Amino acid sequence: MPTALITGASRGLGAEIAKALAPTHDLLLGGRPSSELDDLAASLNATTFAVELTDYAAVATAVEGITELDVLVHNAGIASKLQPIAKTPVEEWHRLLEVNLVAAAELTRLLLPALRAADGHVVFINSGAGMRANAGWAPYAASKFGLRALADALRLEEPGLRVTSIFPGRIDTEMQRDIVAIEGDEYAPEKFLDPGTVAAAVAAAVGTPADAHPVEVVLRPTGRR
Numbered sequence: 001m002p003t004a005l006i007t008g009a010s011r012g013l014g015a016e017i018a019k020a021l022a023p024t025h026d027l028l029l030g031g032r033p034s035s036e037l038d039d040l041a042a043s044l045n046a047t048t049f050a051v052e053l054t055d056y057a058a059v060a061t062a063v064e065g066i067t068e069l070d071v072l073v074h075n076a077g078i079a080s081k082l083q084p085i086a087k088t089p090v091e092e093w094h095r096l097l098e099v100n101l102v103a104a105a106e107l108t109r110l111l112l113p114a115l116r117a118a119d120g121h122v123v124f125i126n127s128g129a130g131m132r133a134n135a136g137w138a139p140y141a142a143s144k145f146g147l148r149a150l151a152d153a154l155r156l157e158e159p160g161l162r163v164t165s166i167f168p169g170r171i172d173t174e175m176q177r178d179i180v181a182i183e184g185d186e187y188a189p190e191k192f193l194d195p196g197t198v199a200a201a202v203a204a205a206v207g208t209p210a211d212a213h214p215v216e217v218v219l220r221p222t223g224r225r
Contacts, residue, residue, distance in 0.1 A: 001026050002118070003069055004206070005049060007107070008076030010037040012173040013125065016199035017073055018044060021206065025071065053103040060110055069114040071206055073123045074104045074147075079175055080140035082182050093139050100143035105150055112158070121162040121206055124151045125198075128169050128220075155215070162213050164205045168198045169220040190225045 003026045008014040010031035018027055018040060027046035030053070031037040041048045051062045053076055077100045081092060108122060115122065129137055130144030148165055155163040170176055172192040180187045198219060205214040 004071035005069060006030060006073040006075055010034055010040060013171055013195045013198055014075040015040055016195040017075060017202050020199040020203040053107060054098055056106055059107060063110045066114045068117040069111055069120055070118045071121045072111055072115060075125045079179055080137055082136045084136060085138050088139060096139040096143045101146040104147060115161055119160055123164045123166060123202055123205060126165045126167045128167060131167055164214045165216050166202060167218045168193055171195055171198055191223055193219060193221045194225060
């Protein structure tokens with residue numbers, strides 16, 4: 001079977017993407033070392049890729065044995081603290097851009113030989129914030145706009161690869177619960193996308209026949225769940 005590496009796979013959307021791809025792919029599940037990651041790998045007969053993505057020396061070591069890779073799903077990411085630019089310290093800009101953009105760029109660079117060998121597919125889990133910036137979300141939106149630029153440039157530079165950006169609306173995850181708490185609202189799961197729905201869109205993009213290039217997928221919640 002083809003091989004897929006999914007970052008941020010230990011829980012939430014990443015775990016759902018892993019479950020969606022498991023029937024058709026051998027999986028490498030990326031994430032910080034944890035029992036959650038180990039348990040998911042065991043349940044899916046997968047291999048863990050347990051490394052901190054901003055530890056670039058460790059990442060370079062971890063990818064050394066990967067000579068061919070069919071699918072790379074960039075799912076790992078963090079949210080912003082939701083504050084205006086006037087109150088956002090430089091450390092917050094560094095934190096968001098490092099995790100959400102720089103780490104994805106470096107992992108992609110390191111894995112390009114393996115992706116080229118397989119005529120592979122790179123999937124970037126972006127966000128609605130990668131298409132529109134809202135007040136209070138500047139660092140997060142900047143990181144996601146940057147991720148879109150990374151995907152667009154990669155698509156042009158590597159014509160042998162397929163590169164897909166997924167732009168989901170807000171998803172029913174633990175991170176979303178934290179965001180809603182910061183916003184001071186009551187959490188209503190039905191207002192958000194089911195993680196399994198987004199994972200199904202990722203699997204559909206990956207499964208698109210080779211004569212087509214799924215460039216962008218935009219998902220918005222309907223409130224009907």
